[in-house]
């Protein structure tokens with residue numbers, strides 16, 4: 001219970017406008033006088049980001065008695081926060097981070113939450129819905145043993161990609177009061193193209209007037225806790241409305257131990273930029289090529305926008321399938337050539353599984369005619385197909 005009280009305190013973060021710099025400047029001086037010359041390089045409140053480059057060697061030797069030089073997060077949780085940030089592109093939002101610390105004190109984010117329904121979103125501050133936080137924290141801790149390890153909030157488009165003076169002082173007071181040894185504060189930003197960034201700042205009880213801008217070590221999988229918690233606590237959780245993550249430049253630690261600013265190579269946040277989706281596309285092609293026990297030729301094509309189209313040659317014509325920018329949140333555009341009968345009022349019910357959703361959709365569109373009476377239906381349909389096809393072709 002003690003921990004969650006401090007969680008509530010930490011949840012009252014924000015207020016970019018408040019300036020605590022004079023206080024910290026004084027404290028910093030004292031700290032410098034006391035510190036060892038050989039101590040690990042650390043950020044302070046005035047440290048420009050460029051200097052972080054020289055900390056990269058520290059990442060392989062994390063010192064538990066200092067702010068962690070790396071922050072570890074599962075891809076699913078980074079994505080979740082990105083979606084939360086995009087829900088509030090012009091105002092602050094935030095949430096809490098749950099997981100554990102490694103033996104070196106590096107935070108591992110296993111589960112992130114966003115704002116509760118009664119959170120207070122303002123242009124320059126965010127207050128979490130404390131009842132929501134309390135409820136979720138209790139369940140995460142009781143059921144799965146997850147610890148409260150940090151917070152995140154978004155400075156949206158304010159142009160401040162690090163903690164404000166008020167943010168830093170809130171964290172320092174929080175860790176003092178509750179005796180947290182380590183704490184992770186993440187600051188999000190976004191632009192009006194729906195690209196988000198998330199910067200990690202690590203704090204340590206022994207070093208209260210410095211924090212470290214830590215690169216992310218991304219675990220490129222879904223957190224094992226994400227599907228379990230989402231299922232078990234589905235009646236308690238609030239989730240972001242924005243359907244997918246999209247990134248600007250983030251500070252990333254590579255597998256070889258180099259940290260650098262990484263910007264995804266967008267065309268833009270197209271689904272196939274996620275490498276794991278290439279296998280799904282291959283499975284879709286295989287499915288189309290052997291649909292309903294027949295053999296079809298499937299030709300993939302890439303247009304100028306780098307969007308993938310599939311041309312399926314069938315015995316009675318061709319089907320053009322386009323995976324647009326918003327796929328898989330939106331249905332692929334499927335255009336059968338004149339003469340191919342199909343069902344028109346088919347719903348795209350995306351359930352998170354691209355392949356499964358696709359085959360249901362495609363099968364729903366063509367199954368009846370293919371299996372029952374292909375020729376008859378084809379002739380019937382040919383009469384009035386042209387007008388209705390024109391409607392479907394409209395983007």
Ligand SMILES: [Zn+2]
Pocket residue numbers: 013014015016153155163164167
């Ligand atoms: Zn802030």
